[in-house]
Amino acid sequence: MLRIALDMDEVVADVLPKFLDLFEQYNGKRPSPEELAGRKIYDLPGGKQVRQHIYDKGFFLDLPLIPGAKEGVLELSKHYEIFFVTAAQEFRNSFEDKYDWLIQHFPFIDWRHFVFCGDKSVIQTDYLLDDHAFNLRTFSGKGLLFTAYHNLNETEFTRLDDWSEVLAFFENERTTKSTAP
Amino acid sequence: MLRIALDMDEVVADVLPKFLDLFEQYNGKRPSPEELAGRKIYDLPGGKQVRQHIYDKGFFLDLPLIPGAKEGVLELSKHYEIFFVTAAQEFRNSFEDKYDWLIQHFPFIDWRHFVFCGDKSVIQTDYLLDDHAFNLRTFSGKGLLFTAYHNLNETEFTRLDDWSEVLAFFENERTTKSTAP
Numbered sequence: 469m470l471r472i473a474l475d476m477d478e479v480v481a482d483v484l485p486k487f488l489d490l491f492e493q494y495n496g497k498r499p500s501p502e503e504l505a506g507r508k509i510y511d512l513p514g515g516k517q518v519r520q521h522i523y524d525k526g527f528f529l530d531l532p533l534i535p536g537a538k539e540g541v542l543e544l545s546k547h548y549e550i551f552f553v554t555a556a557q558e559f560r561n562s563f564e565d566k567y568d569w570l571i572q573h574f575p576f577i578d579w580r581h582f583v584f585c586g587d588k589s590v591i592q593t594d595y596l597l598d599d600h601a602f603n604l605r606t607f608s609g610k611g612l613l614f615t616a617y618h619n620l621n622e623t624e625f626t627r628l629d630d631w632s633e634v635l636a637f638f639e640n641e642r643t644t645k646s647t648a649p
Numbered sequence: 650m651l652r653i654a655l656d657m658d659e660v661v662a663d664v665l666p667k668f669l670d671l672f673e674q675y676n677g678k679r680p681s682p683e684e685l686a687g688r689k690i691y692d693l694p695g696g697k698q699v700r701q702h703i704y705d706k707g708f709f710l711d712l713p714l715i716p717g718a719k720e721g722v723l724e725l726s727k728h729y730e731i732f733f734v735t736a737a738q739e740f741r742n743s744f745e746d747k748y749d750w751l752i753q754h755f756p757f758i759d760w761r762h763f764v765f766c767g768d769k770s771v772i773q774t775d776y777l778l779d780d781h782a783f784n785l786r787t788f789s790g791k792g793l794l795f796t797a798y799h800n801l802n803e804t805e806f807t808r809l810d811d812w813s814e815v816l817a818f819f820e821n822e823r824t825t826k827s828t829a830p
Contacts, residue, residue: 471771473771551771553771556765557748557760557761557763557765558760558761560745560748560749563744563745563748563765564741564744564745567738567741567744568741578767579738579739579767580738580739580766580767580768581767581768581771582738582766582767583764583765583766583767583771584737584738584744584764584765584766585761585763585764585765585766586759586760586761586762586763586764587761587762589773590652590654590732590734590762590764590772590773590774591771591772591773592770592771592772592773592789593771608773
């Protein structure tokens with residue numbers, strides 16, 4: 469069975485609503501989609517304080533799911549071995565939050581398939597779906613870019629805009645491979 | 650630069666003294682080396698309660714170093730990229746302990762090179778030094794068994810008894826490779 473590594477933040481866990489709320493709290497207004505395109509919210513003027521909250525205990529615990537992620541992962545798990553691979557190591561306080569969040573939302577994925585790391589180049593799977601091009605650049609398998617505001621200008625990788633595109637991509641992969649001569 | 654993945658428990662972190670203390674606490678005596686050979690301490694008669702403590706917050710925080718591990722990792726880090734790869738995911742309460750322990754004892758290894766996982770088959774490095782044969786069996790690189798009581802009967806992998814043997818092994822690897830025709 470081929471293996472897919474799935475990033476968490478901005479692939480299955482939706483961190484943007486919380487970022488937008490925090491930005492508004494500090495600046496009295498939300499950034500526009502145009503302002504967000506191609507950069508992280510905390511790199512905008514007035515965004516620096518937003519980033520500090522990523523270190524808060526509990527920050528990652530109540531994030532909503534990216535639309536379609538739960539059903540999408542369930543569907544993929546019928547055809548592939550799924551690993552969640554997240555760069556949790558940057559945020560010591562995120563470990564328990566992220567673990568609890570995965571257990572809550574993806575009880576059908578075994579904890580043995582949760583990976584908390586920093587440098588994802590150490591991961592060996594057939595696919596990696598991630599919102600950061602720098603993770604895909606060092607990946608030895610097929611890298612897939614999940615669209616987020618901050619990566620809108622990236623052109624280097626196969627881009628998937630949402631979970632319906634993710635499922636369509638993998639269905640096509642299976643069809644193409646099974647009908648190859 | 651070639652990469653080495655190092656397991657934590659019973660490779661760099663010495664969990665046995667705490668296990669022996671707990672065993673004695675519950676049973677009034679310590680198991681003999683003969684009793685420990687080829688099995689985990691918690692699989693001995695009277696050992697079951699010992700295992701429960703692995704789930705305690707703080708269990709992994711004050712473990713002593715395996716003799717020679719700190720100096721050994723420092724030496725290896727001059728020639729290889731070092732990753733710590735530990736199956737922390739089995740013990741949710743161990744994440745922060747293990748992270749803090751690594752930061753304390755190995756400040757010269759970047760946190761990006763700490764990996765908390767379950768199934769180590771997802772790890773891609775050139776070497777894996779581990780006390781569990783089952784981790785080496787699914788590893789795609791060169792697996793090295795670090796001697797512990799529980800693995801004394803394993804014969805499948807290159808065995809290294811202590812950190813001086815680890816350093817000698819890798820020195821030999823480098824010498825052999827650099828003098829190859």
